[in-house]
Amino acid sequence: MPEDLSQPPESNESGKNWEEHNPDIEREITIDEFQPYGTLTLTLLYFLIVALMWVFMYFIEFGGNAPSIIE
């Protein structure tokens, strides 16, 4: 089985050494080393924003104790 199924077989760049050939990359991080704390932080922030928006919508719909579109 080829290492990289998105690549045509004749590609000589495929495989795990991509990072070595890429000048932008300082160091390769393997799956065992990678701890996505940043993703967790962003996800929690998003959930917080969504929760606040729900509260905002609640007040728009129910806060006035009256229908908000048809007066």
Place this chain on the structure above:
Amino acid sequence: MTFIHKYPKAAKVAKANFVVAFIALAIGGFFGFVQALHRTDVFRGFFNSGEYYTLLTGHGVLLALIFTTFFIAGLFVWGVTRSLDREPENMSYTWSWFWLMTIGTVMATVAILGGLVPDSSIRAAVLYTFYPPLQAHPLFYIGLALVLVGSWMAGADWFWSYRKWRKGSPDERVPILTFMALFTMLMWYVCTIGLALEVVGLLIPWSLGWVTEIEPLLPRTLFWFFGHAVVYFWLLPAYYVWYAILPKLSGGRLFSDSMTRIVFIIFLLLSTPVGYHHQYADAGISVGFKFYAMATTMLLLLPSLITLFTVVASMEHGARQRGGKGYLKWIGKLPWDKPAFVGCALAGIMFAAGGFSGMINAGMNINILIHNTIWVPGHFHLTVGTAVALTFMAITYWLLPQLTGRKLKFKTLALIQPYAWFLGMTLMSNAMHRAGLAGVPRRTAEPQYSGFEFEPIFGTMAEMDWQIAIGGTILTISLILFLWVVIASWMAGQKSDKPVDDHIPEPLSGVEHTPAILDNMKLWFTLALILVILAYAFPLLEMVADGIFEPGALPRPS
């Protein structure tokens, strides 16, 4: 060597699809600009308010149906050819679906633009939803039917390539780029059943005068059978880009092959049985089926949240490989000076915001708050108008060099373009959402209603109108920048054997960790059909019980 040198025939087809897509984008985008100025009453000199609906139809159809379908066709030709390492099986067949879609597009566009010709009998001011009793010229419906059939043939082309590849590689796993394209097309086949039945079975006979009466509810229901799933037909190719290419542009790898496949399977299963969430206010459909649609819609948040995790984790991996540190500081190490990356990343941020308004739309009770207000266009300008359209524009900066063998020109303008789109859409969409909460209607040329005042929750109506007009203007400038960069690069970019780094590294957690059952297309396709039958069989039977062309419900066109 890049794509065009390895696969010259496929490159030609992909480019042809992009040409049609970008022409549709230019015309539809201009119509959007006119609408933004017209309905906010900033400038109403382009067209009169009657013609506004022709422009609205052109904007919706040319952008939401034509731009997307042709871009997706070009994208999938690129992805399937590349990942299976084979050109399309028969170029006559491949070109036949392209030309069929193009002829259909020309027919539908002529029908729409006919509305701008005084005293023309050819008109199609039926908006994107083409609800009866609004009636278009037959050219419009027949044209759209040809686009649909052409898209089916395009999907068959990719399945044909897959079958041929499978014969030569019986034990290999489906390459991820092909997997995503095929599952998107399986979903497309399921959801377009509704549109085909509506257009061919009802609207074409009605527009030709063969049938004098049709019940509004049946075509409306068939439309929404298709009408929300089509959103995922636009979105999944954007996911295609975010999963397959964005991690590499970030300097990392796709986090997980398995997660990617699971997300596409969930979309295949759940995309279609959600249509009633557009019909919560429609009489004639029992509340139980609406509730079923709400449940499946809410379940669709799951694959989007998996995508949030997988794509952001992939980007974080890239940033950390580029030296990123901390909980949030790593974001600064992402390549914010590369147009393809910036466009995709900003599109993703906008999609997260659109996810919230989507939850409001999906809820049976709170939906009533925003139903048929301009909130809804505010929502889909975040999802389709940014998450999808901006991703497509941004990835063009990366694909075009591969398809033409020419380097991108005017990189600074290309970099400004996605930021400008983000700014313009932030202004326009937030004002649309807020105006919707104040009750401002959608699909309306002159929503100001003399003698009536909308009451915003905060801010003023004038401020919202200006935000919409200024936002729409910035979006138009961004669109012109995009077209300028594309045309200049395509025509006069510097030729090169390797005009862009087109290598895609393997996923961090690769296909060796992916269960084989995820590739079982027959299983997932059958389950998808069963869920659709559960959602739609009984209500549709109720609607046609008194005869398809002998409606029992009013109002009805006659």
